[in-house]
Amino acid sequence: MTPATATLQFSRKSQTLEELDKERPKSLEAVREILREATTDVETKLSLIEVSLIGRGVTYADFIRPYVAPIVSLMKSLEIYEIYNKKQIEEIIHQGIETGEAVKESDLPGYHMLKECYHKIKEYLPGAFTAIFLEIEKILENLDKYCRSFSKAEEREFMDTPSHYEMKRQELWKLIRVNLDDIKDMIGRYQEDGVDIKMFGIHARDIGRGCECERLPFLLMFPQTCVNVRNACKGIRQWLKADEEYPSYIKDDIIDMEKKIEHKTREERESQMRSSQLEYKMRHVQQECSVLESELKKLIAREMAFNQDARKLEREINKLELEIGTLEQEKVMSSKGLIKSSQPPEALSRKIHDLKEKHHGLATKHSHVQAKIMLVEKKREMLRESNANASALRSASRKARTDHTNVEHELHTMNERLEELKQIYLYKTSHETPKKIFYGLPLAPKTTVKTTGKKNHDPLNRAVKIVAHYIEKDWMKLYRKLPFHPVRGTEMLEQDLDDIFQKSARNTVKELSHEALAKWRRLHTRATLEELKGALVELKRKDVLEHLEKAHGGSGGAASSRRNKPTIFKPARVAVSLPKIKISGDKSMVVQSI
Structure with a gap:
């Protein structure tokens, strides 16, 4: 069976x-x-x-x-x-x-x-x-x-x-x-x-x-x-x-591309670290240059006085040396009986001793003045070396930054190509592809549309657009006030602004401000709306804050009002056949008991 x-x-x-x-x-x-x-x-x-x-x-x-x-x-x-x-x-x-x-x-x-x-x-x-x-x-x-x-x-x-x-x-x-x-x-x-x-x-x-x-x-x-x-x-x-x-x-290209991206990611991190280290060294050397310049400025004002004092001391020392030599010669010749001294030997010896003491004091003072003059020259030489070092570091930092930008761009391109290769592989292996081709449907998956929609409703993204529209000429000041993680120094911030100017020199102020805020979002891994508002408060741009509150507060207020509403019991719906009732007069509501 x-x-x-x-x-x-x-x-x-x-x-x-x-x-x-x-x-x-x-x-x-x-x-x-x-x-x-x-x-x-x-x-x-x-x-x-x-x-x-x-x-x-x-x-x-x-x-x-x-x-x-x-x-x-x-x-x-x-x-x-x-x-x-x-x-x-x-x-x-x-x-x-x-x-x-x-x-x-x-x-x-x-x-x-x-x-x-x-x-x-x-x-x-x-x-x-x-x-x-x-x-x-x-x-x-x-x-x-x-x-x-x-x-x-x-x-x-x-x-x-x-x-x-x-x-x-x-x-x-x-x-x-x-x-x-x-x-x-x-x-x-x-x-x-x-x-x-x-x-x-x-x-x-x-x-x-x-x-x-x-x-x-x-x-x-x-x-x-x-x-x-x-x-x-x-x-x-x-x-x-x-x-x-x-x-x-x-598929082989995808595997190979993932390996290349892994290698390129390490290279990008190394180039970023190299760029950051050079930026730090450059800032440190520039700080040294500033200190040396301020010190040298003070010393240069007194350098002429030092030189005058040195020349005056040299003249006095020479005069003393001549006088001491004359007295010593007189003492020697007097002791030999060649001449008759105007002073007794003890007084002559005491006078020579006093002059030598005075000579020693002037020589010490002269050496101190010469040390100050040498210090000025040393500071000047140190400043020249520091400026040369800063110039070399600036060039190296600029090159490292350019290299990092190129590597970053290449990595971005590789990631885009990887996504495209994955999309092609999905199209070639999915059973949905011939179905969509047969019916003339778009091949792109629905998730792409949903992701794009979510991006448009990002509060920070909306806030960036609003701030870029109203910040006007203060966009550079705002960029300097914004926090960054990892932290970026003053020199790096100024370089960021220079890069924006060079790339978008012909753009409007709104476009420049939007580019600056977009760069902040890229570089700051923990960017939040509160940080943007805090920078606006620090900049004292309450007008822009008001526009932000209007844009974000409306939806927030509506949400809070919905949250504060009391819960109302809603009875279950029951299908009931009601007789037709004629309503006359004020047409008041008629309630049918069930």
Whole structure:
């Protein structure tokens, strides 16, 4: 006894190319399988047409060669050098057979062969190939519709795979299109202006040279048509294969991009740290320069007095040294009895001693004055070195800041490209994609719209717009008052303002203020509305605060009033049929007891 099944199993039959326009596909894999089967069907139909035209196991050269000699003999008899269009063949047939004119017995095979070729071309081109052309057109339409790159063909940084695939699919589309258009163009030329062997491809020309039918180019239309159809099918298969491999390459790009972003994030942190360290060193050196300048300014005012004192002391010292020398010489000569001194030896020695004491005091004082003069020179040299160091640090800091900005911009670009690659991968692997394409719905997920809506209702974002509108010329003062985390010094704040001026020099004051507040939000990782209000209070811009309170206080007041409302009991609704009551007089409310 067979067990009873709890549920019925339903199987959806596989779709065909014709049903692809009527019923949405299950997935992109299903679309590729349908198009692959349709391409195989085209190749099968082409093989059947070839078998019915030239026979099984017969080459086009073997098929064409028997026609050449009889038709060429007929052309010699009619003095025709080349047969290249439909009208020419019809005239020959009409002249030789349809009018009943006398035909040489040797020319009859040529007439029959030419007539047979004429009818075969009429039957097969485009007759037998019409269904194939339509099917390839349908395949190409669905390829272009579903097998997409979801990217632009232009070269973009970090987007090599999507760009290359988009360019490849465009090239394949042109290849398939050209092969189909060449067949139609060839048939049109045969029916009007005529065909020439130079119009055919290499394969058909080789057959023509091998069969010596250069003067009968219409015989090469069959092989050329089949080659073009096969080339179109080959292009379709290449497209399908590329589209099948595309998601795996995108996945590899995502993994590679995440590694690059991780490395670039470390590089960005290092560059930010390097920039901050150089900024700190520069500020420290500039502070040293300021201290040295103030000290030097005080010393320079007294430098002239120091020099005058030094020169005066030098003169006094020289005078004392001369006097001491004279007295010592007098003492020596007096002791030897060479001269008679005006003073006793004890008084002379005491005087020399007093002068030496005075000389020592003046020399000490002179050394102190010289030390002060040397201090001024030392301070001046230190200031020169500090200024040179500050200039070098300023250049290094500017370069480090530029490098950090470039790395930051590159990291931002890489993050954007990563999101785009993830979006492409989602489109190529999600079963919702063919559904949205089939119904003409936007491919972007609904969360994108919701996120954008939430951003617009951000209180701080609204406050930034209001402040930027009303702050006017005080926007630079406000930027200096705003708090930052990590903390930014005065020099960095001034550099921020310089950067805003350089990038947006031609913008209006409102745009500049909005740019400054947006920069504050980017640099301050903990920015809040209260901090913005606090900076406005410190700046004494109560008018801007009032505008903020109006914008944010209205919704806050409404919310508080809703919160303060008492809870009212609401009875459950009961459906009751009430009799019709006529209300007269003051139309007072009528209450029906239930």
